[in-house]
Amino acid sequence: MSVPSSPASSARPPEGFTPTGTIAAHTDRRRVVFATVVGTTVEWYDFFIYAQAAGLVFGALFFAPAGEDFAQIVAFLSVGLSFLFRPLGAFLAGHLGDRYGRRMVLMITLVLMGAATTLVGLLPTYAAIGVAAPILLLFLRILQGISAGGEWGGAVLMAVEHAPKHKRGLFGASPQIGVPLGMLLASGVMAIMTVVAPGDQFLEWGWRVPFLLSIVLILVGHYVRRRVEESPVFAEIAERREHTRMPIVQLFRRHLLLVVIAALVFAGNNAVGYMTTGGYIQGYATNPEGPIGLERGPVLWAAAAASVVWLASTWFAGWVSDRIGRRTTYVIGWIVLLPAIFALFPLVSLASVGTLTLALCLLAVGLGLTYGPQAALYAELFPASIRFSGVSISYAIGAILGGAFAPTIAQAIVQTTGSTTGVTWYLTGMVLLGLIATLLLRDRSGIPLGPDHEAEQAVSPLVGARRG
Known part of the structure; x- marks a missing residue:
């Protein structure tokens, strides 16, 4: 017997009863929000301290044989x-x-990411073990990538599928703010270590501590x-035994475009975001042989301050998207x-920490305005059975398409042209692509997100597509 889906129902379920196919209990919702924030913060802290270290030390410690001109490019490629x-x-x-x-x-993704990150902190450098050092570093970075690829979808669906219909944007913003929180934590810990282990000590051992803290x-x-608890949408699918046997095949067959x-x-947001989360601006601003120095x-403290603003704008964007819509919020953000x-x-080139x-x-x-609504937007695009x-x-x-090689592209543009103008136009093009x-x-x-509404969810949300 199915349970009525109206959140306004005054009937109180018996103690210990978990309502399947309905909005999760208020207490469990708060626990889900907390868990997704904490989990994604930890995941992205791990992911970003690698990027911070790549911008600051990995070129010299692991990729020095590539030569002075290319060591930093290789570090960003990693x-x-x-x-x-x-x-x-x-x-x-x-x-x-x-x-x-x-x-x-x-x-699974949490444990995989943490293990890979901790091992990076234990790696010998090129000077100690030669070419094995960068090979092992790249292998651990690959494990981080596999973990990050699986983490985000699960976190956002846990949040959005537990949410009341009119608060999906706000609930979906909870795993999203884990990204700026992870950036804040990574930048803060790295900044502290520059004080605890200044100068050559940071190169010798200070950079390892943030990885070991993982x-x-x-x-x-x-x-x-x-x-x-498990997502109520998936719990209902499991109870009905309506799992899709090959969800990825169904996804590409019916929803490739x-x-x-x-x-x-996402590519438009990610390319711009990885100017900081990918460590490019940090490396550009601190390069002793560059124009800023x-x-x-x-x-690092400047990056941490920006992470606070990113966090606030991400949370606000999730909240406001419940009022004006995901699409409108995105357009404003672009x-x-x-x-x-x-x-x-131009502001960075003034060589002032304030600017x-x-x-x-x-x-x-x-970045926050084009990131906060993403969890709810994505969840509402796909049918329940293939949503993950x-x-x-x-x-x-x-x-x-966005952030993967944005720092590398930026570094190559600057080294080739001697100017940041090309980087500006590259980022502008990515933003316009995201807007379109x-x-x-x-x-x-x-x-509706539940399996009862699979037919409605399967109708293409693309403008110009047939609606039924």
Whole structure:
């Protein structure tokens, strides 16, 4: 017997009863929000400290044989390498998540990411073991990419599928703010280590500490996630035994164009975001032989300050998308990002920590507006039976097209032209691509997410597509 789906029902279920196919209990919702924030913060802390280290030390410690001109490019390439393996993580996690549940996947990805990150902190450098050092570093970065590819889809679906219909944007913003929180934590810990281990000590051992701290964070995240119930949408699918046997095959057979468009939406945001999360601006501003030459510590604190602004704008964007729609919120965000991109390098080039902070904070506002609604937007695009696969693979492809090699491209442009102008136009093009992709999607805010409405969910949300 099915339970009425109205959230306004005054009937109180018996103690210990979990309502299948209905909105989760208020207490469990709060636990889910907390768990997704903590879990994604830990995951992205792990992911971003690698990018920070790539911008600051990995070129010298692991890739020095590439030569002075190319060591830093190779270091940034190692950041992008992990993105190529995100689709593998998304494929695996999507299949497992649609077949066996969101919760199980989240536990696996958390442990995999933490183990890889901790081992990076223990790696000998090139000077100690030669070419084996960069090979092992790249292998661990690949494991991080596989984990990141599977993490995001599970986290956002746990949040959105537990949410009341009119608060999906706000609930979906909870795993999203784990990204700026992870960036804040990574930048803060790295900045502290520049004080604890200044100068050569940072190169010798200081950079390792943030990686080794990951083991503590993983234990905390694992404890929190174990206490969260499975998504009510998946619980209902499991109860009915309506799992899709090959969800990825069904996804590409019926929704390939939608996956591509959704990926392009994220690519525009991700390319701009990886100017900081990918470590490019930090490396550019601290390069002693470059035009700026700022100290590591203040630059890292500037990135941390921008992460706070990014967090606030991401949360606000999720909240406001419940009121004005996901599509409208995105369009506003793209418009805000354009002037921020053109202001970025002129402000950074003033070689002041204050103007650097201002530039990154301006960028963070637009990044939050085009990131906060993403969880709800993606969840509302795909049918329940293949939703994990749809959101994970769209996200992974968008990350490859956007942020994967954005720092490498920026570094190559500057080294080739001697100017940052080309980087500005590259980022502008990515934002315009994201805007166009957004305009190709209908707003489906509030569409029912449960398996009872699979036919409605399967209707294409692309503008111009037949609606039934």
